[in-house]
Amino acid sequence: MTHVAGIDYAVMGLYSAFVLGIGVLLRRSVRTSEDFFLSGRAIPAWVTGLAFLSANLGAQEVIGMGASGAKYGIATSHFYWIGAIPAMVFIGLFMMPFYYGSRARSVPEYLKLRFDEKTRALNAVSFATMTVFSSGISLYAMGKLLHLLLGWSFDASILVAAGVVLAYIFLGGLTSAIYNEVLQFFLIVFGFAPLVFLGLRAVGGWPGLSARLATVAAANGYAPGAYTRSWAFMGHAAHNPVGVEWFGLVMGLGFVLSFGYWCTDFLVVQRAMAANSMTAARRTPLIAALPKMLFPFLVIFPGMIALVVTPPAASRAPSAQVAPAPGAAVTVTATATATAAAAAPAGVVPPKLDPRTGAPLRDARGRVVLDYDLATPMLLLNFFPAGLLGLGLTALLASFMSGMAGNVTAFNTVWTYDLYQSYVRPGAPDAHYLAMGRIATVAGIAISIAAAYVAASFNNIMDFLQLVFAFVNAPLFATFALGMFWKRATGHGAFAGLVAGTLAAAVHHGLSLPAGASVGVKGGYLGVLATFPSELAQTFWTAIVAWVTCFLVTILVSLATRPRPEAELGGLVYGLTEKPRDAVAHWYERPVALAAVVLGLTVLLNVVFF
Amino acid sequence: MKLDVRMPIGLFFVLVGALLTVYGAVTLHEPGASPTGVPIDLVWGAVLLAFGIVMVTLARRARRLGV
Numbered sequence: 025m026t027h028v029a030g031i032d033y034a035v036m037g038l039y040s041a042f043v044l045g046i047g048v049l050l051r052r053s054v055r056t057s058e059d060f061f062l063s064g065r066a067i068p069a070w071v072t073g074l075a076f077l078s079a080n081l082g083a084q085e086v087i088g089m090g091a092s093g094a095k096y097g098i099a100t101s102h103f104y105w106i107g108a109i110p111a112m113v114f115i116g117l118f119m120m121p122f123y124y125g126s127r128a129r130s131v132p133e134y135l136k137l138r139f140d141e142k143t144r145a146l147n148a149v150s151f152a153t154m155t156v157f158s159s160g161i162s163l164y165a166m167g168k169l170l171h172l173l174l175g176w177s178f179d180a181s182i183l184v185a186a187g188v189v190l191a192y193i194f195l196g197g198l199t200s201a202i203y204n205e206v207l208q209f210f211l212i213v214f215g216f217a218p219l220v221f222l223g224l225r226a227v228g229g230w231p232g233l234s235a236r237l238a239t240v241a242a243a244n245g246y247a248p249g250a251y252t253r254s255w256a257f258m259g260h261a262a263h264n265p266v267g268v269e270w271f272g273l274v275m276g277l278g279f280v281l282s283f284g285y286w287c288t289d290f291l292v293v294q295r296a297m298a299a300n301s302m303t304a305a306r307r308t309p310l311i312a313a314l315p316k317m318l319f320p321f322l323v324i325f326p327g328m329i330a331l332v333v334t335p336p337a338a339s340r341a342p343s344a345q346v347a348p349a350p351g352a353a354v355t356v357t358a359t360a361t362a363t364a365a366a367a368a369p370a371g372v373v374p375p376k377l378d379p380r381t382g383a384p385l386r387d388a389r390g391r392v393v394l395d396y397d398l399a400t401p402m403l404l405l406n407f408f409p410a411g412l413l414g415l416g417l418t419a420l421l422a423s424f425m426s427g428m429a430g431n432v433t434a435f436n437t438v439w440t441y442d443l444y445q446s447y448v449r450p451g452a453p454d455a456h457y458l459a460m461g462r463i464a465t466v467a468g469i470a471i472s473i474a475a476a477y478v479a480a481s482f483n484n485i486m487d488f489l490q491l492v493f494a495f496v497n498a499p500l501f502a503t504f505a506l507g508m509f510w511k512r513a514t515g516h517g518a519f520a521g522l523v524a525g526t527l528a529a530a531v532h533h534g535l536s537l538p539a540g541a542s543v544g545v546k547g548g549y550l551g552v553l554a555t556f557p558s559e560l561a562q563t564f565w566t567a568i569v570a571w572v573t574c575f576l577v578t579i580l581v582s583l584a585t586r587p588r589p590e591a592e593l594g595g596l597v598y599g600l601t602e603k604p605r606d607a608v609a610h611w612y613e614r615p616v617a618l619a620a621v622v623l624g625l626t627v628l629l630n631v632v633f634f
Numbered sequence: 635m636k637l638d639v640r641m642p643i644g645l646f647f648v649l650v651g652a653l654l655t656v657y658g659a660v661t662l663h664e665p666g667a668s669p670t671g672v673p674i675d676l677v678w679g680a681v682l683l684a685f686g687i688v689m690v691t692l693a694r695r696a697r698r699l700g701v
Contacts (some may be wrong), residue, residue: 031653034653035653037647038649038653042639042642042645045642049642050637051636071639091677120688203637203639203642205638206643210647210685214681214682215687218674218678222672224668225670271639407669408659408669409666409674410661410666411653411657411658411675411679412654412674415654415678415682527653573687
C-alpha cells in the first residue's frame, strides 16, 4: 500500500475546505426553489460550459476511460470524437432553443409540455432511478479504489465523500454544484496533465508509446497500429481490440448512444438551463466541447501508458501489499503480484485477482486478465512523488464528487418538480418545494450509498454504464428528435415508442451474447440468437435496435392518433418557433461560429490519429 | 452574481501551488522526491501558483470594472 504523506493530506484537506466553503458562501443566495434547482438562470456561459463537461467527468470518465485506453488503445477516443462532440454541437445549435426557450425546468417537464403527462412520468421515473444508481456506482468505485490503493476504510471513504457532496449541494443547490464542478474541472486538468507528461517522457514520447503498443498488439494477434490508430482497423470487428466494425461504431455510439446521452440527459442539460441567456445556453455545450475533444490525451493516454511503461526505479509504488477488496477473505502479497506480472508483462497494470483464492484470473486462452480499472491509479502512484500525489488523489476525488453531484442535483430537481409537485403535492408554496429539494438531496445521497453496496460485480464500469444507457437513453433521442422536429408526433406515439424502444433493447440484449461471455447479466437470458465479437459491439447494436424501434413505433402510433393543435406547440417544435437571435458583441461568440470551430478541430483530430 | 467563481478557484490554486513549490524546494535532494528525475513538485507547484494568480487577478479586475 502506498504511504500517503502529510503534504498529500494537506492538499486533500484544502480541497474539502474550499468545496464546503463555496457551499457556505452560496447559502445566502438560495431563496427560492428556482435558485436551488436552476441557479436562478443567472450563470455565464463559460461557467455552465465547464460544469456541463465536469458533471459528466465522474468515475466512468477518469477511471473507466483510462481502463478502456489500456484495453482498447486510442480507439477509446471514439467515445469523444464520434461519441460526444457531434451530439454536443447538435444540442447547442438545434435543441437548446426548445429546452431553454420553453422555460421548462427539467427535461421531463419539456416532455410534458410537448407531449403529455404519462410521457413525462415515464421519463422522470426512469431518469431518477438511473441517476441515483449511477451515483451509487461512482461511490462504490471510489470506495473500492481508495481501499485497494491506500488501505483506507471502504465505509469511511464513501461516507466522507458523500457527506461533503451532500453538504455543498444542501447549502448552495445547483449553483454550488456548478461552481464546484468548475473547480473540479481545473483540478482534474492540473492533476492529470503532469501524469501524461511524466508517463510519455518515460516511454519515449508518442513514437515510443506506439512502438511499445505495437508489441502488445502483435501479442494479441492484431496489426502493429491497432492500439494507436483510431479508424484504420475499424473495417472489421476482428481487426481491432474494441471488437466493433465502423457501422456499429458510428451508428450505435456516434449517433444513438451519444445523442441519447448528450442531447436528452437532464444531468448535463440542467447546466445549460442555468445559463443567463438563450445564447449562453446554446454556447454551453459548444464551450464544453472544446476541452472535451482534448480529454482523450488526459484520461485515455494514462491507460495506454500504464499498459507498457516501466515503473521508475525510485517510485514509491504499492507493490508491497495490495489490500483485498471489501468482503474478500484473502490478503494478496507482493509475491502473487510479482509472479503474475512476470507471467504477463503489462507495465504497471496489475492482474485481476480471484477474490476467493487471491490468484490472478486467467481467460479461456490461459492469459492473465488485467485489472484495467487500476491502470490510471497505478500510474499515478508510480510516477507522482509526495505532494503531487496529493494533487493527483484530490483530482481523482474531485472526479468522483463532480459526477456524483451532477447526478444528485439532477435527481433532486426531477424528483421535486416532476414527481413530487406533479403527483404527490401540487400547489404548495415555493418554500415547501425548496425544503423538499433539500430533503431529496439527502434521500438521493442515502439511496446512492445503498446502491454503492449493491453495485459490486462488474468488470468495467464503462461497459456497464453504456449498457444502462442503451436500455433507457437509446430510445429517448428518437422521441426528442421527433418531438422537436416533427409537429405531427403525439403523446401516445411518444409514450408507445419509448416503451417499445426500451423493451426492444431488453429483448435484443436478452437474445444476444458477447463472445466468451456466459448467459446472465451479459445477455442471452432469453436464448442466444446472435453472438457479438465484444460486449461493446453488443451494446452498440442493442442501442441501434432500441432507437429504430422507438422511431418507427412513435411515427406509426402518432399517425394513428390525434395531433395537438399547432397553436399549442409554439416554442416547443421546430417550424412553429421563432429562430433565436444571438445577442453577442463579436462574430466568434455566435453559436454557429463556435460550432464550426469545434467540428473542424474534431475532424482534424480524427485525421491525425486515423 | 454575488460570488465570482474565479476567486475561490484562484485562491485554491494559489495555496496548493505555494504548498507544492515550497515542499518541492525543501525536499529537492531527498530520495524518492523525484522518482522520474524531474523535480515535478517544484515545477508544477509554480505552474499552479501562476494559474491561481491569473484567476484571482481576473476576478479582481472584473469586480473593479463592475462586470
